[in-house]
Amino acid sequence: MKRFRNILVAVLLGTATIVSAQTREFAIAIHGGAGTIENPEKNPERARLYYAALDSALVIGYDLLAVGVEGPQVVMAVVNYLEDNPLFNAGKGATCTFDGTFELDAAIMEGKDLTAGAVAGVKTVKNPINAAYAVKTNTEHVMLSGPGADDFAAGQGLEIVENSYFISPRTMEWVEKLKLESKKNGTVGCVVLDFYGNLTAGTSTGGMFKKKWGRIGNAPVIGAGTYADNETCAISCTGHGEYFIRHAVAFNVSARMKYLNEPLPVASDYIINTILNINTILNADAGNGGLIAVDKEGTIALPFNSTGMYRGYLYKEKEIGAVVKEVGIGPEMVTW
Ligand code: ASP
Numbered sequence: 001m002k003r004f005r006n007i008l009v010a011v012l013l014g015t016a017t018i019v020s021a022q023t024r025e026f027a028i029a030i031h032g033g034a035g036t037i038e039n040p041e042k043n044p045e046r047a048r049l050y051y052a053a054l055d056s057a058l059v060i061g062y063d064l065l066a067v068g069v070e071g072p073q074v075v076m077a078v079v080n081y082l083e084d085n086p087l088f089n090a091g092k093g094a095t096c097t098f099d100g101t102f103e104l105d106a107a108i109m110e111g112k113d114l115t116a117g118a119v120a121g122v123k124t125v126k127n128p129i130n131a132a133y134a135v136k137t138n139t140e141h142v143m144l145s146g147p148g149a150d151d152f153a154a155g156q157g158l159e160i161v162e163n164s165y166f167i168s169p170r171t172m173e174w175v176e177k178l179k180l181e182s183k184k185n186g187t188v189g190c191v192v193l194d195f196y197g198n199l200t201a202g203t204s205t206g207g208m209f210k211k212k213w214g215r216i217g218n219a220p221v222i223g224a225g226t227y228a229d230n231e232t233c234a235i236s237c238t239g240h241g242e243y244f245i246r247h248a249v250a251f252n253v254s255a256r257m258k259y260l261n262e263p264l265p266v267a268s269d270y271i272i273n274t275i276l277n278i279n280t281i282l283n284a285d286a287g288n289g290g291l292i293a294v295d296k297e298g299t300i301a302l303p304f305n306s307t308g309m310y311r312g313y314l315y316k317e318k319e320i321g322a323v324v325k326e327v328g329i330g331p332e333m334v335t336w
Helices: 002-006 045-066 071-084 127-140 144-153 168-176 241-246 249-260 266-284
Strands: 009-011 015-020 024-036 105-110 118-120 143-145 190-192 199-205 227-228 233-240 290-293 300-302 309-317 321-328
Touching: 024 045, 024 071, 024 290, 024 300, 045 071, 045 190, 045 309, 045 321, 071 105, 071 127, 071 199, 071 249, 105 127, 105 227, 118 127, 118 144, 118 227, 127 143, 127 144, 127 199, 143 144, 168 266, 190 290, 199 227, 227 249, 233 241, 233 249, 233 266, 249 266, 249 290, 266 290, 266 300, 290 309
Parallel strands: 024 233, 118 143, 199 233
Antiparallel strands: 009 015, 015 300, 024 190, 024 309, 105 118, 105 199, 190 199, 190 233, 227 233, 233 290, 290 300, 309 321
C-alpha cells in the first residue's frame, strides 16, 4: 500500500504539471525555456533531440545528487550542460540582440542562507551561471553587469570566449531575419533539493530576441527569475521577462507559500495561470511563460501558460528508493 501511496501522481491542471507532495531524498527539476517546437508531432526528430537533451541534463543531476554533491554544484553542472547545448537559448545557441550580438544573463541562489549571485549582459563568459556563482561566493555584491562582469569573470579564471562563440546555425538564421517578427525561447534553469535538505535555484539565458539598449531580463533578477528559500521553495522562471519582473514572479510564489501557507503547486499555478494570464488576455504575447520549482519536501511544480515548456524532473523517494523521471515539451510528460 505504501508503495502505491508513494507513487508519483502527475496531475494535469490546465497546462500545469503538478507532482504530489511526498518526502524525497533529493529532487531536481529543469527547464529549457517556455514555448515549444512548432508541431512536435510533425517534427519527431527535433522533439527527440530535446527529449534526449533534457534527459541527459537530469542524468547529470542525478549522478551528482546520488553521491551527495551539494545543490549549487549540481545546478551549475546541469546548467553548464544546457548552456553548452546549442538547442537552448543560453550560452552557445543564445538568442541575439537587435545588433546581432550576444548579451547573456544568469543567476544562482541558495535557500539555506539566501545568498545569491548574478551577472547581466555579459558578452564573453562561456558559462554565465559560473560567473553568477563566483559573484555570490567571492564578492560582497549580488549582481554585476556589462564589461565589469566580464572582467570579473576573467579575473576569476573562468573560461572566456569571443562573442562569436555563442553563434549557432540557428541563431544565424535569426540574424538573417532580424526584420521579421521572430523570437527564440530556450532559457535554461535548474532547481534542486539536495541530500542535505537545501534548496538551490539557477537560471541562464541569452534573453529575448532582438533586445535593445543593454536590456536585462528577469533571469538574473533575484525574485523575478530566480529565487530560493529553504523555508519555501527554489524557483527558476522562463518567459516574457518584463512581466516576470513586474510581478516579481519567483518571490511572489515563495511569499504566497510563506505568508498564506499555500502549497507550492497552488501558489505557482496561481501566479502563472491567473496573475500572468491577465496580461496574456490583453496581449497574446505578454505574460507568457512558466517556471520550475521544488519545495523542501521535494514536491515539484512545473506550471506554464505558454504553448509548451521544455522541462523535466527527477526525484528519489526516501523510503523505497524508487527513482521517478519524466520530461516534457508540450502538455504531456513522458518517461524517456
Ligand atoms: N525570461 C527571459 C528574458 O526575458 C527569456 C526567456 O525565458 O525566454 O530574458
